[in-house]
Amino acid sequence: MDFNDTPEEANFRKEVSDWLKENVKKIPEAEDTSENSSLARARAWMQIKHESGWACLHWPKEYGGRDATAMERVIYSQEESKYRLPNGFYEIGQGMAGPVMMMYATEEQKEKFLPPMANGKEIWCQLFSEPGAGSDLAGIKTKSELDGDTWTVNGQKVWTSGAHYSDYGILITRSDFSAPKHKGLTYFFLDMKSPGIEIRPIKQINGGANFNEVYFNDVKIPDSQRLGEVGEGWGVALTTLMNERLAVGDAGGVDFKEIFEFTKTQDFNGDVAVKNDAVREKLADWYCEYSGLKYTKMRRVSALSKGETPGPEASITKIVSANKMQDIANFGMDLIDSSSIVPDQSFGSALQAGLLGAPLLRIAGGTDEILRNIIAEQVLGMPQDIRPDKGVPFNEIPSGEKN
Amino acid sequence: MNFEFSDEQLIMKEEVRKLLDKENSVKRNRNILEGEESFDKDLWDSLVSMGLTAITIPEEFGGIGMGYLELCVVAEELGRAIAPVPFSSSVYLATTLILDHANKDLKESYLPRLASGEIIGTLAHTEKSTHPTPDSIETTYDGGSITGNKAVVPDGDIADFTIVSAKHDSGIGLYLVDLNSSGVSKETLETFDPSRSHSNISFDKAPAIEITKDGWGAIEKLMDQSAVLFAFEQIGGAEAAMTMAKDYAQGRFAFGRSIAQFQAIKHKIADMYIALQLAKSNCYFGAWALSNDAAELPTAAATARVSSTKAFYECSKENIQTHGGMGATWEFDCHLFYRRSRLLAANIGSQGIWKDKLITSLEKSNLPA
Ligand SMILES: Cc1cc2nc3c(=O)[nH]c(=O)nc-3n(C[C@H](O)[C@H](O)[C@H](O)COP(=O)(O)OP(=O)(O)OC[C@H]3O[C@@H](n4cnc5c(N)ncnc54)[C@H](O)[C@@H]3O)c2cc1C
Numbered sequence: 001m002d003f004n005d006t007p008e009e010a011n012f013r014k015e016v017s018d019w020l021k022e023n024v025k026k027i028p029e030a031e032d033t034s035e036n037s038s039l040a041r042a043r044a045w046m047q048i049k050h051e052s053g054w055a056c057l058h059w060p061k062e063y064g065g066r067d068a069t070a071m072e073r074v075i076y077s078q079e080e081s082k083y084r085l086p087n088g089f090y091e092i093g094q095g096m097a098g099p100v101m102m103m104y105a106t107e108e109q110k111e112k113f114l115p116p117m118a119n120g121k122e123i124w125c126q127l128f129s130e131p132g133a134g135s136d137l138a139g140i141k142t143k144s145e146l147d148g149d150t151w152t153v154n155g156q157k158v159w160t161s162g163a164h165y166s167d168y169g170i171l172i173t174r175s176d177f178s179a180p181k182h183k184g185l186t187y188f189f190l191d192m193k194s195p196g197i198e199i200r201p202i203k204q205i206n207g208g209a210n211f212n213e214v215y216f217n218d219v220k221i222p223d224s225q226r227l228g229e230v231g232e233g234w235g236v237a238l239t240t241l242m243n244e245r246l247a248v249g250d251a252g253g254v255d256f257k258e259i260f261e262f263t264k265t266q267d268f269n270g271d272v273a274v275k276n277d278a279v280r281e282k283l284a285d286w287y288c289e290y291s292g293l294k295y296t297k298m299r300r301v302s303a304l305s306k307g308e309t310p311g312p313e314a315s316i317t318k319i320v321s322a323n324k325m326q327d328i329a330n331f332g333m334d335l336i337d338s339s340s341i342v343p344d345q346s347f348g349s350a351l352q353a354g355l356l357g358a359p360l361l362r363i364a365g366g367t368d369e370i371l372r373n374i375i376a377e378q379v380l381g382m383p384q385d386i387r388p389d390k391g392v393p394f395n396e397i398p399s400g401e402k403n
Numbered sequence: 404m405n406f407e408f409s410d411e412q413l414i415m416k417e418e419v420r421k422l423l424d425k426e427n428s429v430k431r432n433r434n435i436l437e438g439e440e441s442f443d444k445d446l447w448d449s450l451v452s453m454g455l456t457a458i459t460i461p462e463e464f465g466g467i468g469m470g471y472l473e474l475c476v477v478a479e480e481l482g483r484a485i486a487p488v489p490f491s492s493s494v495y496l497a498t499t500l501i502l503d504h505a506n507k508d509l510k511e512s513y514l515p516r517l518a519s520g521e522i523i524g525t526l527a528h529t530e531k532s533t534h535p536t537p538d539s540i541e542t543t544y545d546g547g548s549i550t551g552n553k554a555v556v557p558d559g560d561i562a563d564f565t566i567v568s569a570k571h572d573s574g575i576g577l578y579l580v581d582l583n584s585s586g587v588s589k590e591t592l593e594t595f596d597p598s599r600s601h602s603n604i605s606f607d608k609a610p611a612i613e614i615t616k617d618g619w620g621a622i623e624k625l626m627d628q629s630a631v632l633f634a635f636e637q638i639g640g641a642e643a644a645m646t647m648a649k650d651y652a653q654g655r656f657a658f659g660r661s662i663a664q665f666q667a668i669k670h671k672i673a674d675m676y677i678a679l680q681l682a683k684s685n686c687y688f689g690a691w692a693l694s695n696d697a698a699e700l701p702t703a704a705a706t707a708r709v710s711s712t713k714a715f716y717e718c719s720k721e722n723i724q725t726h727g728g729m730g731a732t733w734e735f736d737c738h739l740f741y742r743r744s745r746l747l748a749a750n751i752g753s754q755g756i757w758k759d760k761l762i763t764s765l766e767k768s769n770l771p772a
Contacts, residue, residue, distance in 0.1 A: 001472060001691050003404055260765065274762070277755075284758035287765065288710040292681025295688045298406040305404055316677045369666070375676055376669035380649055383664050 003298070005075075009305070012072055016054075016079045023048055024083050039165060041086035046120025056094050056118040063102070063110060064118025070304045089162065093117045093124030096243045097170045097189065104227035104236060105189075113168070113189075125166035125192070127157040127214055128237065132399050134159070135370050137172075138182050138234055139389075139399060142216060144173035146230070149223040151175075151188070153196075153216045159364075163199045163212040166192050170240065171221075172233050177395045184394055185233030190221050206356035254354040255321075256290040259283070259328045262347055266335050273335050282331055289324050293317055312378040315371045322361035323368070329354030406687060408476060416476035420483070422449060428484035432598045432739050435487035441561050441591070441600035447488045451520030456494055459502065465515030471631075471694040475686070478632045482639030485743045487598040489523050489558035491636070491750075495629040496557075497524025500566050500577065503624070504615040509579070513564075525562040527553035527580075527604055528622065534756050535568070537575055537619050542606065544569040544578055544613070548586065549606040557750060559602030560591045567611065568618050577618040578611035585609065596742035626751055627704035631689035634704075637711035637747050638683050644718040644740045645675040648725040655727075668725060675718045682707070682714035702768060705761035712754055715744040 005013055027045050031037045049055040050064060057073045059065020068076070080087075098117050101110060116122040133139035142155025153173055163169070169192050176184030192199075196219035201209040228236040260283055263274040273279045296317070300310055332351040333340035343349045362368050376382040389397045408416070431443045450456065458474050460466020474494070481490055498517050501510060501524075516522040529535055530542065530553060542551025549567050556565065559582075567578050580587065586609035589602045615621050649672050652663040662668050689707030692700040719741040723730035730737045748754065 001406060001408060001687070001694070003406060003691075005404060009404070264766075274766070277759070280762040281755070281758050283765075284705075284709055284761045287761060288685060288706055288713070289681060291688065291706045292684050292710055295406070295684035296680055298404065299684055299687060302404055302406040313680070316680055320677060320681065369670070372670040372673040373666070375673040380672060380676060382649065382653065382669050382672065383661055385666065385669075386660060386664055 006305075009071065009075060013075050013079060016076050019052060019054065020079055020083065023052065024085065027086065030086075035165070038086055039089060042089045043120045045086050046090060050119040055120065056098065059094075059098060059114070059118060060102075063098075063114035070310075071301070074301050074304060089123055089165075090117075090120065092126045092162070092170075093122070093168075096126060096240050097124040097168070099243045100170060100227060100236060100240050101189065103239060104187075106224070109224075122167040123162060123165060125160050125162045125169045126240070127160055127163070127169045127171040128240075129159045130156060131158050135367055137237065138185065139397075140172055140174055140185070142171075142173045143177075144175045144186055144188070144221075146175070146223065151186075151221045151223060151226070153188075153219040153221060155216050157214040157216070159202070159211045160199075160214045161211045161364075163192065163214050164201060168192060169214075170227075172237050174394065175230055175233075178393050179231065180391050181389055181394045181397060182234045183231055185237070186230050187227045187233035187236040188221050188225050189227060190219070190225060194219050194221070196220070204360060206353065206360065253325050253357055254328050254332065254350055255325065256283070256286045256328070258347070258350065259286065259332050262332060263335070268335055279335075282327075286324055286328060289320050293320055312374050315366075315374050315379075318361065318365065319368050319371050322358050325354050325361070326358035329358060406691070408472060408690075412472055412476050415473060416480060419453070419455070419477050419480040422453060423480055423484035423486060428486045429736055429739065432485045432487045432743075433736070436596070436598040436739065436742075442489055442558070443487045446486060447490075447520065450486075450488060450490065455490070456498075456520050457518035459494070459498060460514050460518045464510055464518065466518040471628075472690055474632060475635045475690040475693070478635035479639040479686075482636030482743075482747075483643045485598065485640060485643075485739055489525070489561045489600075491629070491633065492525035492558040492562060493517060493523045495632045496526040496625065497562075497564070497566055499628055500526070500614065500621065500625055501579075504577065504621050505579075509612065509614070513579075522563040523558065523561055525556060525558045525565045526625075527556045527559065527565045527567045529554050529556075534752050540568055540570055540575055542567060542569040544571045544576055544611060547610060548608040549578055549580055549611040550586075550608055551606055553604045553606070555592065555594075555601045556604050558600055559604050560589050560600055565604070566614060567606065568622060569611075571616060574616065575618040575622075576616045577614040577621055579614055580606065580609050580611045594746075596746040598739065598743065599746060627700050628693055629751055630704040630708040630757070631686070631693045631700075633747055633751060634682070634686050634689060634707035634711035637715040637744070638679060638686055640740055640743055640747070641675070641679050641682065641711070641715040641718040644715070644722040644737075644744075645672065645679060647737065647740070648672055648675065648718070648722040651726055651729075662725075671721050671725065675714075675721060678710075678714040678717045682710040685710045699768070701764040702761065705757050705764060708751075708757045709754060709761060712744075712748045712757070715740075715747065719744040 026048055027041060030041055046055055053066050056065040057068035057076055061067050094117060098114060101113060117124060128137055130140045130142060132141060142153060144151045144153045169190055171188045171190055173186055174184050175186040196217040198215040200213045202211050202213060203209050263279055264272055266273045268276050329351045333355060336348055340348055343352055377384055426446050426449055428446060431446050435443055454467050455477050457466040458469045459471060462468045501513050517524060531539060542549060549569050551569060562582055564579055564581050567580050568575055569578055586607040588605045592601045592603060594601050652668050653661055655662045685707045689703045692703035723737045723741060726735060726737050729735050
């Protein structure tokens with residue numbers, strides 16, 4: 001048992017860290033705190049990576065990737081995480097849409113769409129959730145109808161992250177309302193500038209507006225942009241979500257180290273907070289979670305290193321880290337007492353951001369409850385919930401959209 | 404990176420598991436719990452003949468000279484099988500102290516017999532109903548003998564000898580006392596988990612051999628080392644309890660369906676799994692730190708200890724809940740795991756003590772990246 005790289009892994013790590021050292025400094029400074037400015041920096045960074053072959057590591061070389069092994073991907077991200085880099089924006093494209101396009105698109109489409117996804121020129125979004133279908137994704141109602149070789153799409157998507165700055169989107173629709181729920185779905189990719197698409201930002205509880213409502217009014221999609229067979233969109237969606245699972249990581253934001261450092265300076269009841277037993281007890285619990293996740297990841301990396309594929313076990317990461325972040329933020333604000341509600345100190349603001357960001361994390365990409373189902377069913381082999389909608393024609397299933 | 408036990412270690416684990424299954428260790432736990440015997444001699448002999456008491460002892464002292472990683476995988480299986488044997492006292496505690504601190508003569512005299520299972524050792528440290536501190540030790544060593552009272556000594560009426568913490572002129576030392584010698588009297592206790600025996604032991608000028616004068620440093624180190632091993636027992640027990648709950652739920656029907664289809668049950672078991680995985684991963688780091696005698700051992704040990712104690716408590720109590728009325732019966736095995744989880748949580752210091760140790764060690768160290 002050790003934490004040492006194999007000689008090949010060590011070489012690769014050195015190559016990565018040397019490259020990062022030279023290139024991170026080429027990223028332009030942020031002009032301001034606006035979304036456009038972070039987007040510009042993210043694009044610039046992706047471009048720099050791409051030029052030297054460090055973008056989309058796991059993709060084939062021909063589409064702009066590196067043909068890297070899973071282990072090399074892990075090493076790259078470990079090294080990259082030592083810097084604060086303008087990442088984000090590309091998870092959906094490179095992490096989900098890209099792999100799905102590779103499986104289902106034509107050769108011509110791959111040549112056209114994958115390279116600009118890899119070099120950061122084009123951004124993609126995921127048009128899955130709807131007002132009536134989130135956890136129960138197969139309950140979507142956005143309607144697609146084929147006439148000749150063109151589809152017409154009508155309906156509404158919601159919570160679409162980044163729709164407003166995306167160039168393309170992956171989309172699931174219902175093409176057959178009389179088939180059972182999982183059988184009548186058809187999957188597409190489309191240009192977000194298509195006529196008939198209307199995007200309205202939704203303000204989030206943390207004040208940001210990264211997700212949107214997306215309306216489809218007679219939006220035309222050529223049949224050539226269908227991924228998978230008609231009526232078999234659910235399988236394509238599952239492949240997409242499997243890739244989402246590979247992408248989910250720790251909740252970024254306040255974690256053990258930040259709160260621990262804070263308790264060393266923050267006064268509480270006449271001494272620094274870290275000297276208080278109730279505080280120490282909390283810190284110990286969070287450290288155990290922090291450390292447990294860290295070494296769970298190491299165990300997973302070891303399995304990857306031996307060539308095993310990662311399974312649904314990784315579901316615990318998001319549940320534990322998002323809840324931990326929420327508790328740390330809440331407890332930290334408690335320590336600051338009544339001035340915690342004022343955003344005037346740097347750590348106080350980070351705590352507020354954590355407290356308002358954690359609820360989003362606990363919902364996005366599979367809620368805590370859905371992830372517990374996944375652990376029980378897919379890891380532990382327990383039976384599925386009772387499903388009164390199974391095998392029933394979709395238009396006979398009751399649905400309650402509470403708005 | 405290879406943050407996993409080796410294939411040989413995993414094979415050894417499997418062998419121990421098979422043996423404990425074949426010997427019906429959980430049934431034997433119940434027999435000890437209900438009967439008059441203080442431990443299961445047959446099971447002990449089987450473990451000894453597999454060489455498990457000799458794992459960490461070098462060949463020159465009659466052992467097999469493997470390391471702590473092997474002992475960790477064995478501990479996990481003993482915990483899973485809630486084995487009613489004095490293994491932790493003799494191997495994690497007494498053997499480790501002699502290995503690390505005794506002189507060559509003592510090693511030559513004791514280690515071969517510990518390895519062969521001919522003798523059993525333990526540690527007599529606690530005195531009152533609080534966690535011992537250097538100031539709370541009242542037992543004294545003077546002129547070659549020990550006088551004082553030690554409380555809830557694990558396997559005290561089974562062991563042939565014990566190592567005793569006692570005051571000398573300038574601090575706390577550790578001394579070896581033959582439990583059959585004059586001046587030793589034992590009182591067997593009724594405890595929360597009678598599958599493991601405990602005694603109060605009084606020493607009245609009992610002859611003693613000095614092991615080390617820096618007994619407190621030795622005890623602190625031993626607590627860290629053994630915390631990792633106990634933590635492996637705890638995750639073994641936790642996993643057994645989780646598996647029992649899952650298996651029972653799948654076979655039990657209510658309201659026309661398997662109770663395993665109720666989310667209140669599924670999510671309970673998913674939570675057990677989460678607690679167990681976090682603890683297990685921390686145990687792995689503890690195993691690494693223990694086997695490399697790494698500077699991180701105090702942090703790693705406390706982290707493994709705190710999260711494994713939590714996981715075993717959670718899994719064993721919710722296992723009872725999942726069983727409904729059956730879980731409340733003496734006849735079902737759920738309570739054996741529940742009792743063992745409390746015993747293991749109590750034996751080398753409470754959660755409060757270990758959480759405090761954890762934060763203290765983090766205050767002293769630079770946080771690992
Ligand atoms: C920040 C953010 C970004 C997002 N980005 C995107 C995006 O880019 N593209 C996209 O398509 N979607 C996106 N989503 C949507 C997200 O995937 C859904 O919000 C999520 O899957 C939950 O669905 P819902 O909102 O419909 O809630 P519901 O499914 O209605 O859930 C409501 C509550 O019921 C519980 N529940 C539902 N079903 C079950 C069940 N079977 N068992 C137990 N409890 C259950 C849930 O856990 C939850 O607590 C985003 C969401 C957020 C918060």
